[in-house]
Amino acid sequence: MNKRNLLDNLGLWTFRIIAYSVVGAVAYILLDIVVKGAPSIHWDFLSSPPRKSGAAGGIFPAILGTVYLTSGAMLVAFPLGMASAIYLSEYARQGRFTRAIRLAIITLSGVPSIVFGLFGLGLFVLFFGFGASILSGCLTLACMILPTIIVASEEALRAVPQYLREGSLALGAGPWQTIRKNVLPYAIPGMVTGSILGIGRAAGETAPILLTAAAFYLPRLPKSALDPCMALPYHLYVLATQHPSADQVRPMQYGTAFTLVAIVLFFNVGAILLRAHFRKKYQW
Amino acid sequence: MGLEPDAKVEEAGGEHPPALRATPFEGGLVGALRAIPFAGGYFRIAGASERGARLFFAACASTSMLIVLLIFLFLFKEAVPFVSKPGLSDLAGTRWVPVSFQHELFGILPLVLGSLLVTLLASVLAIPFGVGAAIYIAELARPAEREFLKPCIEMLAAIPSVVLGFFGLVVLAPLVKAVFHLSTGLTALSGAILLALMAAPTIISIAEDAIRSVPRSYREASLAMGATHMQTVWKVTTPAALSGIVAAVMLGMGRVVGETMAVLMVTGNAAMMTLSPFDSVRTMTATIAAEMGEVTFGSTHYQALFWVGITLLFATFILNMVAQRVLRKYQRS
Numbered sequence: 001m002n003k004r005n006l007l008d009n010l011g012l013w014t015f016r017i018i019a020y021s022v023v024g025a026v027a028y029i030l031l032d033i034v035v036k037g038a039p040s041i042h043w044d045f046l047s048s049p050p051r052k053s054g055a056a057g058g059i060f061p062a063i064l065g066t067v068y069l070t071s072g073a074m075l076v077a078f079p080l081g082m083a084s085a086i087y088l089s090e091y092a093r094q095g096r097f098t099r100a101i102r103l104a105i106i107t108l109s110g111v112p113s114i115v116f117g118l119f120g121l122g123l124f125v126l127f128f129g130f131g132a133s134i135l136s137g138c139l140t141l142a143c144m145i146l147p148t149i150i151v152a153s154e155e156a157l158r159a160v161p162q163y164l165r166e167g168s169l170a171l172g173a174g175p176w177q178t179i180r181k182n183v184l185p186y187a188i189p190g191m192v193t194g195s196i197l198g199i200g201r202a203a204g205e206t207a208p209i210l211l212t213a214a215a216f217y218l219p220r221l222p223k224s225a226l227d228p229c230m231a232l233p234y235h236l237y238v239l240a241t242q243h244p245s246a247d248q249v250r251p252m253q254y255g256t257a258f259t260l261v262a263i264v265l266f267f268n269v270g271a272i273l274l275r276a277h278f279r280k281k282y283q284w
Numbered sequence: 285m286g287l288e289p290d291a292k293v294e295e296a297g298g299e300h301p302p303a304l305r306a307t308p309f310e311g312g313l314v315g316a317l318r319a320i321p322f323a324g325g326y327f328r329i330a331g332a333s334e335r336g337a338r339l340f341f342a343a344c345a346s347t348s349m350l351i352v353l354l355i356f357l358f359l360f361k362e363a364v365p366f367v368s369k370p371g372l373s374d375l376a377g378t379r380w381v382p383v384s385f386q387h388e389l390f391g392i393l394p395l396v397l398g399s400l401l402v403t404l405l406a407s408v409l410a411i412p413f414g415v416g417a418a419i420y421i422a423e424l425a426r427p428a429e430r431e432f433l434k435p436c437i438e439m440l441a442a443i444p445s446v447v448l449g450f451f452g453l454v455v456l457a458p459l460v461k462a463v464f465h466l467s468t469g470l471t472a473l474s475g476a477i478l479l480a481l482m483a484a485p486t487i488i489s490i491a492e493d494a495i496r497s498v499p500r501s502y503r504e505a506s507l508a509m510g511a512t513h514m515q516t517v518w519k520v521t522t523p524a525a526l527s528g529i530v531a532a533v534m535l536g537m538g539r540v541v542g543e544t545m546a547v548l549m550v551t552g553n554a555a556m557m558t559l560s561p562f563d564s565v566r567t568m569t570a571t572i573a574a575e576m577g578e579v580t581f582g583s584t585h586y587q588a589l590f591w592v593g594i595t596l597l598f599a600t601f602i603l604n605m606v607a608q609r610v611l612r613k614y615q616r617s
Contacts, residue, residue: 004512011514015424018416019433022484026440029451029481083344091338092345104348110535110604111355111597112542114569118576118593122358126581143351150348176337197442204444207544207569211576233446233545240450241549250454257447268442272435 030261037258040251046259053217054239055249059256061221065134065229066203066263068222069213072138073145073202078195080142081149085191088150089157090179109147116144117211125212135225137213144208145198152194156187159282189278196271200264206233216242232260359597363590370584375591380555380566382575382585390588392595394555398472398565399541399596402551405476405561406483406540411533413480414487418532421488422495423517441485449549452478457550466562470552473561478546483536490535490611494528495521527610534607538600544569568596 044058051057084101092098120140130136160183168178206214214234222229236256243249366372370390377391421433456477457469464473498521506516522529552564553574572589579586 008512008514011518012424015416015420018413019420019425022413022417022440022488023433023436025481026436026443029443029448030439032451032455033447080344080347083341084348087341087345091341097342100349101345104352106604106608107352107601108348110538110542110600112544112569112600114542114544114572115355115359115593115597115600118362118572118590119355119358121576122362122590123354126362127358146348146351174334176334179337200442204442204446206444206446207573210573233444236450237446237545237549240453253450253454257450260444261447264442264444265439268439269435272438 033254033257033261036250037254037261040255041258045255050217050235050252054235054243054252055245056252059232059235059252059259061218062230062232062235062256063259064221065214065231066233066260068134068229069137069141069209069231070199070203072134072225073141074195074199076138076142077146077149077198081146081195081198082153082191084146084150085153085157086179086184089154090175090183105147105150108143109151111144113144113205113207114211116140117208119143120208120212130226132213132215132228133226134213134222134229137209137229137231138225140208140212141202141205144205145202148198148201149195152197153187153191156190156194157183159190160186186282189274189282193271193274193278196267196274200267200271203267204233204260204264206231206237209234210237232256232263236260355597359590359594363587363594365582366584366587366591375588378557380571382579382588388584390584390591392568392588392592394557395566395568395571395592396595397557397559398551398555399567399569399599401472401559401561401565402475402479402547402567403537403540405472406479407533407537409476409480410483410487410536410540414484414533414536415491415529417484418488418491418495418529419517419522422492423521424513437485437488440481444545445482445543446545446549448478448481449546452546452550464562468552468564470550470564471562472551472558472565475547475551475565475567476561478550479540479543482543482546483540486539487532487536490532491525491529494525494532497528498524527613531607531610534603534610538603538607541603542569542596542600544573548573568592572596 046058046063047060048058049061050059084105088098088101092101117140120136120143124130124136124139125132128136130139164182164186165178168182169175173181209231213228214231215228216230216234216238218228218230236253239249239253239256240246246253366375374390375392377389378393379389379391380394381387381389417433417437421430425433452474453470457471457474459469460466460471460474460477461469502520502524503516506520507513511519547567548570551567551570553566553570554564555566555571556563558565572592575585576589579589
């Protein structure tokens with residue numbers, strides 16, 4: 001009996017150590033970035049353009065570029081993703097068309113980000129002639145985060161209990177009326193929180209914008225959607241790997257990394273908290 | 285007004301708290317339509333809007349298919365001229381020397397091997413940690429612990445890959461160099477460690493779902509036979525969820541194969557035919573990211589990079605399809 005207890009405890013602790021070591025790794029990485037990055041963060045760093053090829057000055061144009069790219073991508077992907085999810089959850093019947101759409105979404109979610117970059121380069125930059133620009137970058141990122149938004153939105157729609165639909169349909173309402181009045185109001189919070197995760201992903205991606213939108217240094221801020229822009233992840237990549245004196249600009253690198261992580265985690269933690277809030281609010 | 289379907293819908297929703305009843309879709313176009321004075325016109329428009337809505341949503345949903353088609357189309361469109369000159373057989377070479385004064389070589393085998401080596405190493409590291417953590421979270425952790433562990437792991441998934449790459453470059457690579465007494469820390473191993481961290485959240489969340497969906501009766505039967513909790517986890521629950529766990533690992537590997545920034549920053553980027561984790565390697569993704577910025581559009585080198593992209597696309601496509609098939613089979617049973 002004792003031997004059994006011992007083995008049981010040993011097993012339990014092995015699994016516990018494994019699980020917490022993953023958490024430990026996360027904590028170590030985040031702490032490293034925060035501890036070494038936070039001292040570089042001050043108003044000047046956030047609000048001025050880089051000087052001396054990134055060795056001094058700030059990262060304001062990169063922050064702005066990331067905001068442009070991310071909000072543009074969301075503007076395209078969010079309505080499209082929500083509408084796709086409404087179709088899949090509310091209208092679609094089992095059949096070849098639905099299967100094909102689902103297959104496409106699964107395929108899209110597995111396409112490597114650099115391949116999205118190649119695709120954006122071929123289609124938006126060259127074929128449509130948008131050039132390396134904010135527009136090309138937004139559209140490429142939108143294609144990339146579309147599956148995330150569809151899957152999250154569909155989950156939110158499916159969480160709305162069936163009897164709300166049946167009640168409405170039984171009273172003679174059409175499907176669209178039912179969706180508009182009895183499904184969407186309850187599903188929208190979940191759809192939005194799920195989509196916030198897409199924002200985090202779009203803000204942090206580097207590979208697609210590397211080929212479609214980003215420039216390391218621009219003397220002026222972009223004037224239109226057809227101008228290229230700077231972006232936080234690309235700025236960090238160049239500072240860390242291409243800069244002639246990469247070791248000396250370490251504080252700038254950590255500062256950029258900190259800003260990027262802060263933006264991404266802000267959206268993610270926000271989404272997690274909102275989700276918990278709405279789960280408590282709507283308990284069917 | 286009693287004939288108006290909307291009013292009945294409102295009644296149906298009447299049991300809900302008042303705060304929920306106000307829909308965000310009141311007014312606007314819908315309100316304008318409703319304001320049309322004669323009921324007959326309203327009904328005709330309502331019927332049209334029902335059909336229109338269905339069509340609109342179906343069209344939106346098909347954009348995913350369109351994007352997939354365009355991805356394949358445009359990758360091949362840019363890559364195809366390579367077939368006539370210098371010919372597809374060049375891609376099967378063992379040397380990648382895209383820029384040279386005498387003879388350029390576009391053998392993608394070292395890049396494929398580099399991706400393969402890094403992926404396999406990362407899987408070896410990620411499987412015990414990912415599956416172990418999934419088992420712990422699904423079966424052993426107390427609810428409060430689970431509420432803490434799951435967001436932590438979601439946070440790991442949220443860290444941008446370029447930040448992980450930066451961390452690898454500044455912290456991990458010097459560590460690997462010191463521990464293994466190497467001349468450089470920028471090796472396949474450093475890349476694999478980072479990629480294992482990126483694969484872990486995928487593996488953990490999907491494997492956890494798989495383990496949790498094992499029917500309760502399995503556990504109860506095992507416990508009733510006198511097995512301990514640990515024995516039940518090890519001999520009953522985990523084997524029952526095995527196919528889901530396999531799918532989780534495959535989806536994690538799919539993420540690893542396609543990962544770009546982290547490997548670009550820490551694997552050293554030397555296109556070599558090597559199987560040693562302590563050598564620098566160059567993956568397919570890193571090659572595209574590093575070289576696409578410098579090529580002339582339309583050149584042979586440019587086309588070769590698109591072939592690398594196609595190889596990558598098919599590799600991840602096949603991994604994903606097999607994983608989905610495994611998942612579906614296990615969800616049905």
